[in-house]
Amino acid sequence: MAETAPNPPHMPSLEDIQHWTWVFGRAQQILLEHGMDLAEHAPAAPPLGAAIDPTAAVRAGAELWADTMALWQRFLDPEHTAPFHETPEQARDKRFKAPEWREQPVFDFLRQSYFLIADHLLKGVESLDGVDPRHKEQLRFATKGFIDAISPSNFPATNPEVLAKTIETGGENLLKGLQHMLADLEKGQLTQTDAQAFEVGRNLATTPGKVVKRTPLYELIQYSPATETVFKVPLVIFPPWINRFYILDLAPEKSFIRWAVAQGLTVFVVSWRSADASMKDVTWDDYIEHGQIDAIDTIRDLLKVDAVHAIGYCVAGTTLAATLAVLAARGQVEKVKSATFFTAQVDFSEAGDLNVFVDDDQLAMLRSLAADGFLDGRYMAATFNLLRGRDLIWSYVTNNYLLGKDYAPFDLLYWNSDVTNLPVAWHMSYLADLYRDNRLVVPGSLSAGGTPIDLTMVKTPAYIQAGREDHIAPPASVWKITHYFKGPLRFVLAGSGHIAGVVNPPAAGKYQYWTSRKRAKTLDAFLASAKETKGSWWPDWIEWIAGQDEERVAAKGARIPGKGRLKPLCDAPGTYVRAR
The missing domain is CATH 3.40.50.1820 (Alpha/Beta hydrolase fold, catalytic domain)
Incomplete structure (x- = not known):
């Protein structure tokens, strides 16, 4: 009897893609509107050039529209369209390491559209003139957090790994993930590692x-x-x-x-x-x-x-x-x-x-x-996690809640949660x-x-x-x-x-460090004369x-x-x- 081929992951529908395109576009509009509001109420704004350039929003919207149209054309007619060129950072993005993100056209479209919108959102922040620098920095940080939050890898319907796991387990991964989430809500802290694997004085902090x-x-x-x-x-x-x-x-x-x-x-x-x-x-x-x-x-x-x-x-x-x-x-x-x-x-x-x-x-x-x-201390822990939300929050949302994975033992993360x-x-x-x-x-x-x-x-x-x-x-x-x-x-x-x-213990042989014999006035000057040494x-x-x-x-x-x-x-x- 011939083996039955495994069911492919459920593909997002055209309506799903249109919905996310609308979400991303609306996000940019909200960002620009909020930036204008900040500029209008910014304290100590410089007297000249303090107002937002009225063409900035129009220009940003036009650029987004043009790039979006190019993306749709690439999706509908890939043979006659210039390929999508990833930045080195995008190529290394661990959220999209599954082959489906590049091999299956719909998921490839989602990935590309996400990178496109993320790029435009950040450009939108940088293009805001007349905004108080502190407010602009807060807006930049919040935008990065929003970008991390709306990644298609964070949602079951748009993550091919989660879809495949859900089909494979008959939804048991989502039930297990729900148990993980409820346990975290009860203790008021995101679980990052197996807490039972470590004990201070037993396998941590053991120096006599x-x-x-x-x-x-x-x-x-x-x-x-x-x-x-x-x-x-x-x-x-x-x-x-x-x-x-x-x-x-x-x-x-x-x-x-x-x-x-x-x-x-x-x-x-x-x-x-x-x-x-x-x-x-x-x-x-x-x-x-x-x-x-x-x-x-x-x-x-x-x-x-x-x-x-x-x-x-x-x-x-x-x-x-x-x-x-x-x-x-x-x-x-x-x-x-x-x-x-x-x-x-x-x-x-x-x-x-x-x-x-x-x-x-x-x-x-x-x-x-x-x-x-x-x-x-849980408040401070959450604050530090937000500084690296992609790695310290959303990766665990995907692994713990969506994929329902067991917690892996990791001493550094145990300490981080303590x-x-x-x-x-x-x-x-x-x-x-x-x-x-x-x-x-x-x-x-x-x-x-x-x-x-x-x-x-x-x-x-x-x-x-x-x-x-x-x-x-x-x-x-x-x-x-x-x-x-x-x-x-x-x-x-x-x-x-x-x-x-x-x-970074010497025996690990990891990383490197830089030193210089010259007394430098700036960090850049230090780096210009610094010697790199491998290891600790x-x-x-x-x-x-x-x-x-x-x-x-x-x-x-x-x-x-x-x-x-x-x-x-x-x-x-x-x-x-x-x-x-």
Whole structure:
């Protein structure tokens, strides 16, 4: 008996295609109308050329109509029409990797029409003159989000993979996807990985160590030495309090902490407490005075050393810069031998897409969400997901809800979903004072513990790492640290982004980094003279650390957690990292 050929995916009808063409066209019309409205009400608009060019909308509509007609002609008469030319980015788009998107004319039409409309929508934003720059940036971000949302890959009727899966399973994929969606709605968070596959202390955050101090704000973890001798100057790592610290201690082969211990460093890590109502009055001063400076002094006293090496990651790097300025103003600069900054910003004038979330309306909404004095970490997680909505939202909508796939185990995504709550008083001032008003770079505008902050007083040797593709702390923004610090600086641009650019162990052999011996005034000038090196920048960093002070001592006494005057409270990774 002959085998029955599998049923082909249901093809979208002509009415479906006409409907989506109308949706895309109406979207552009709405965009242009909204842009005109923004221009009309834009504050501080320049007196000349402030009005929208009345021909812009007509020109944009004509170009869209012409391109749409060319698309229809290509669909109806492909043999006598110039082929569609993809950009390199379109060719790499993972949403359209299934062969049906190119081999079946209807799906190929949908794909091409989507790219065409997306291009015109973004061009429409760029063509709007007389719009306040901040409003235009918000409009650009919202447009990109809208474009990601309306992709034909996000809908069952226009995604060939979903259609084929639905026929194959008799709709079981959609039922399973519905269960996934309802579970996510119940917990208020998009599921990105199998949460049962990981456990902190079992297969994440497993580097041996002890909690040697606990305060209402943080736990201090000291890690056990792995070498007979260690550098005399210890290392303290300040991770961002908007995430769990174990991004730097994932699986052993990815752990920066374990690697640093293996290089002969005595490593301490601050594990911040996830906020609750008792932390409603915690402010900037607390993270500097009772967080970073307190941890530095504790380590110096425990090991009887004059100074520490310090690392600040992201927002904790911003705060470390302020801490260095405070210590300099107090004549205590010798407490920090060197400072390393992972994707940290001090000048927020070019802080990227996060700026679109910082205006008076957004701040008022945040305040309304934090009635108990703390902000639920799920809000921040959703915000960061929106910055990469295509990868961190819509890909999971397709895989989890439409295809009904099982969740794949991925340690990085588990960490990404392991949210922390934030003290609302400090978080609001952080957004307003730094992102909105950019006060940290104004000498004396901010203070901590009564000490005015002036970043130009910082002369501590600094290692500044940025990620080439970082969407949270763009490299041009991180570079601005070099405009303020006056001490010896080493700037390193790493391949990849905010996480993978940092968590890149040498054994993986991934990415690359750029360095330059010349002191450059701009990032472009740095890149013009930079040397590319394949692989991880971690070996470059440890060489730089050794260059600051290479003296070593025996790994005994207080260098072993619990053998000094601070007795162990519990094993690493501690209790604060497990609090929910």
